[in-house]
Amino acid sequence: MRVTVVTLFPELVAAVGDSGIPRVAMESGALQVDTISPRDFAVNRHRTVDDRPFGGGPGMLMIPETLAAAISAAKKRTIGARVLLMSPQGRRLDRAAVHALADEAALILVCGRYEGIDHRVIDTLVDEQVSIGDYVLSGGELGAMVVIDAIARRLPGVLGDAESVVQDSFEAQLLDHPHYTRPDVWQGMAVPDVLRSGDHRAIEAWRELQRLCVTATARPDLFYQRGLDERARALLTAEWLHSAATNV
Numbered sequence: 001m002r003v004t005v006v007t008l009f010p011e012l013v014a015a016v017g018d019s020g021i022p023r024v025a026m027e028s029g030a031l032q033v034d035t036i037s038p039r040d041f042a043v044n045r046h047r048t049v050d051d052r053p054f055g056g057g058p059g060m061l062m063i064p065e066t067l068a069a070a071i072s073a074a075k076k077r078t079i080g081a082r083v084l085l086m087s088p089q090g091r092r093l094d095r096a097a098v099h100a101l102a103d104e105a106a107l108i109l110v111c112g113r114y115e116g117i118d119h120r121v122i123d124t125l126v127d128e129q130v131s132i133g134d135y136v137l138s139g140g141e142l143g144a145m146v147v148i149d150a151i152a153r154r155l156p157g158v159l160g161d162a163e164s165v166v167q168d169s170f171e172a173q174l175l176d177h178p179h180y181t182r183p184d185v186w187q188g189m190a191v192p193d194v195l196r197s198g199d200h201r202a203i204e205a206w207r208e209l210q211r212l213c214v215t216a217t218a219r220p221d222l223f224y225q226r227g228l229d230e231r232a233r234a235l236l237t238a239e240w241l242h243s244a245a246t247n248v
């Protein structure tokens with residue numbers, strides 16, 4: 001997967017490849033990230049990339065000439081890539097959107113700055129707008145880095161254990177179960193017995209039950225949307241019967 005980021009702050013975006021899973025993805029060749037700056041297409045000696053908005057109002061806007069030139073250069077570099085503008089007005093990034101983006105061969109992520117970009121660039125060069133949440137950042141770079149990190153985890157061969165993706169929060173519309181490591185007892189709190197039992201079926205059943213309970217508590221909306229399949233019903237009934245019996 002090739003990702004070209006159009007940004008006035010290439011050094012900020014480059015940091016995404018310095019550590020963690022994106023770095024692994026880039027070192028393995030599964031992910032290539034490069035940047036293009038609109039400033040490189042500025043024609044005047046001040047290398048201007050912004051101007052005041054028509055109609056007045058606070059702040060500046062990215063001017064269309066330099067931004068469009070940078071996007072066009074990115075399109076030449078990554079033929080056929082979808083052009084996504086990072087924007088609080090875009091479709092909110094979620095698991096389904098990340099999966100769809102990870103299936104693309106190439107993407108161009110455009111980072112706005114100031115009060116945003118000239119709308120004519122959106123009308124002519126942008127395929128889709130993507131938001132990382134209902135709040136306003138000062139630039140699209142952190143959003144682009146979020147997209148790159150989330151995609152990197154999904155690329156084949158990048159995560160050592162592909163199972164861990166399957167158990168991630170939001171897979172199967174459930175949040176992840178609690179995790180424990182050594183020591184067995186820490187500050188008087190013991191790891192649940194079942195996790196040290198060596199009984200893999202019991203461990204899997206405990207984890208499934210925990211995923212259901214964590215989701216019902218932390219994200220009732222997700223739990224309600226998912227509904228209860230036969231397996232979930234059986235696990236919750238068994239747990240309820242167990243608690244009822246131990247509470248008499």
Ligand SMILES: C[S@@+](CC[C@H](N)C(=O)[O-])C[C@H]1O[C@@H](n2cnc3c(N)ncnc32)[C@H](O)[C@@H]1O
Pocket residue numbers: 085086087088089110111112113114115116117130131132133134135136137138139140141143
């Ligand atoms: C200060 S913001 C502009 C906000 C714009 N005036 C508005 O209220 O919709 C500058 C840039 O940051 C990026 N940005 C801000 N919030 C974002 C979000 N929630 N998701 C993705 N990108 C965002 C966009 O690229 C945007 O053009």
